[in-house]
Amino acid sequence: MSNVLIVCEVKNAEPKKSTLELLSKGKEIAGALGGSLSAVAIGSGLGGFADKVAPYGAAKVYVADGAAEYSTEGFTKIIADAVAKDGAGVVLFSAGSQGKDLAPRLAARLEAAFATDCVDIGVDGGKVTVKRPVFAGKAFAHIAMEGSPAVVGLRPNSFPVAEPAGGTAETVALPADFGDVKAKVVEVVAGESSRPDLTEAERIVSGGRAMKEAANFKILEELADVIGATVGASRAAVDSGYAPQSRQVGQTGKTVNPVLYMAFGISGAIQHLAGMRTSKVIVAVNKDPEAPIFQKADYGIVADLFEVVPKMTEEFKKLLAEG
Amino acid sequence: MHIVVLCKQVPDTESRIKLNADGTGFDMEGIKWILNPYDEYAVEEALKIKEAGKAEKVTVMGLGPDRIVEALRTALAMGADAAVHVKTGEDTGDTSSVAKALADAVKAQDAGLVLAGCRAIDDDMFAVPCMVAEYLGVGQAHVVSKLEVDGGKAKAWRDIDGGAKQVIEMALPGVVTATKGLNEPRYASLPGIMKAKRKPVEVVEPAAGGAKAKLVKCSLPAERAAGRVFEGVESVPEVVRLLREEAKVI
Incomplete structure (x- = not known):
């Protein structure tokens, strides 16, 4: 039995589409592992956030409300806290620009098994296995996650979003405390385009x-x-x-x-x-x-x-x- | 300041990738190996920082079997001062143990700044440098297209979605990963190549750790079936109709 924890990406206090993809696939993986599905969200204005992810199967949502900006180290600390509280055996990220920065850092902190940019994930004999493109998509590597927890990044647009259903989720508040941070975001320079990033574009x-x-x-x-x-x-x-x-x-x-x-x-x-x-x-x-x-x-x-x-x-x- | 640049040897982008006989790995026979192009940006940046008088020494470090020394020589020929070869067998798909072995080797170097390519073009994990930062207990700036280093601090412009950038201020030591746009890597000069042959390559053997992830199978993607090709601008209405009615993507 192993719980699955989804790391949400939040934009204007709403879960991004890639987060809904994670929840939809995560629910399936949690089912196969006989565990529950939880989510962790970090940001600001997150009151009521649990109601936005509950319809996709999250039973518990860890919310760190009050983080004004992104921080690799700060987010890692909060997510590690959520993993410990949840006892999660699988942590899922979206492999966009934030997930690429955060997931390996968290994996190292947790001494976890790690793979990212996966286009498929399944459970085989109680073990998580993933499929990911290598050599720029000329081939696939199929990797068995031997260690626990397993931190896995999924490629955006690889998994369909399930139809939302009813259901409610319990909110567990976490302190939005970054701790001692050595690298700090001091400014965000807007891009030339307000459209979705290429990696997430449909x-x-x-x-x-x-x-x-x-x-x-x-x-x-x-x-x-x-x-x-x-x-x-x-x-x-x-x-x-x-x-x-x-x-x-x-x-x-x-x-x-x-x-x-x-x-x-x-x-x-x-x-x-x-x-x-x-x-x-x-x-x-x-x-x-x-x-x-x-x-x-x-x-x-x-x-x-x-x-x-x-x-x-x-x-x-x-x-x-x-x- | 001492700068360590993490370098990986990867197959050339033109390479044809084949599976081994039982599909448990890749057949690397006949592959042309190169220094990962993103690591070239990292090497160039290190050399520029040294040339600006802000670092005394640039050491390049790579992990893998003996063949990877050739990639380290490429970096030495660009102008790096010394190399460290973290000697292991072939990659088995366990990113964590690679990062741990490199972090241990970096610790022995007293580095003020660790530079690396933001990704390697073979496994595209974007991960090892961030894991190294965690193992070293230092800050990271990942996927950086502009960098300023001054007096124990770095300011890095990190590429995020849609051309937007996060500006990161970081206390050094720290880890910065390079992407395209950071600089134009220099070519190795002939004297540079000659000199590189005499530069020191230290070999370290990492302690064997348990693998947390294991490559169990390799496969090739299905070839895309050739589609339909239309002639001339007059076919546009037909193609647009097909995109809605047949492909259902509009």
Whole structure:
């Protein structure tokens, strides 16, 4: 028997979608291990937070209310406290930018078994096993978590969110006390985009070298606005200065996992494919019918992207207006 | 100040990955090994800090079998002063024991700053440097694209979601992990390569610890079936319709 503890990510006092994914999968794992599902949330304005996660199966929610900013060490301390109180044998994180910072730190503190960016998790003979992409998605490693607790990060968008049900959760208040902190966040500089991060985006429109200049990304922004997508770029586009580094998709950029990935003017170098190959549906638009991206695309269009993008924006607008 | 840079040897990004005969590991025969590209940013940053007169020595440290010394030589050729080889067998998927062995080796170095790539392009765990920070009991700034080091303190700009940055102030010693954008790594010069051959490589053998996670199986992803390719801009309405009705993603 082993309890499962979910580490919530909170935005404007609401659980992020990735947190609901964790709860949905976590409930299944807790069931297989014969334990209960709990959650821990750190932030501010969290009164009533338990009611927001209870419908997804959390029976107990540890809440540290009053933490104004993020702190690796502070959050680690509070989560370690929750793990101890809960007696959790499995701790689940979302492997976004916060989870990547926090989960290994917690694993080291707890002397835990660790794996992150997992696209599958299961229980085999009472032991947690995970599947995670390695070599930029060219292969998978299947890892058995021998130690306890097991700290596991799940790749965003890899698990469906269950239908919310009834149910209530007990709130356990934890002090929002970071303790002695050696690294402190003193400022947060806003990004250029209010859209979801590439790693968590459900839809992505990406531009390559064929975008020709930075200003031309405007047409991708317009398309992205219509379908609620985040804008990405190939390494060639980033290196040419057409897009900022934070938008790069690929082996030396972000690994993405959207339901829809649209590649405009991207030839499909192996390093780019590595970063987006798990996308559910891939659309490629390229003037060159021989571009390798067409071998990976579900739908390809051989045409000039500067003609296709505005036409697509217009067609999506029409379609979405129909409801 | 002494800077230690954690370096990993990884397969080149062009490598074709094959499984071994029984699917319990990878067949690394014929792989071209390189210094992890993210570690190059870390080495470059260490050298820049030293060149600015804020550090006296840069030591590069890597863990693995004998082949990894080649990656350490690459870092030495860029300009690092010395190397430490933490000698182990091949990776078995246990990140914790790797981090622990490196942390123990770092402790022997009296480092004021530990730099590392934010991720290794083979297993992409983004984890070892953060675990090292915890084992050392120091602060961390993970995925950093700008760094200022001054008088026992560091200020780091950490990349978070959507191009946003967290600015972190940290008392040193501490761990900082580098990402693209931090700097442009230099190429090793020919004299640098010659000199690197004579630079010291200390070998340390870590105490064996129990593995907490174990690689049990490897697999390859299913090839994506080739889809449909349409000609010309006039196919756009059809593709848009298919995205809704067939793929159901809009």
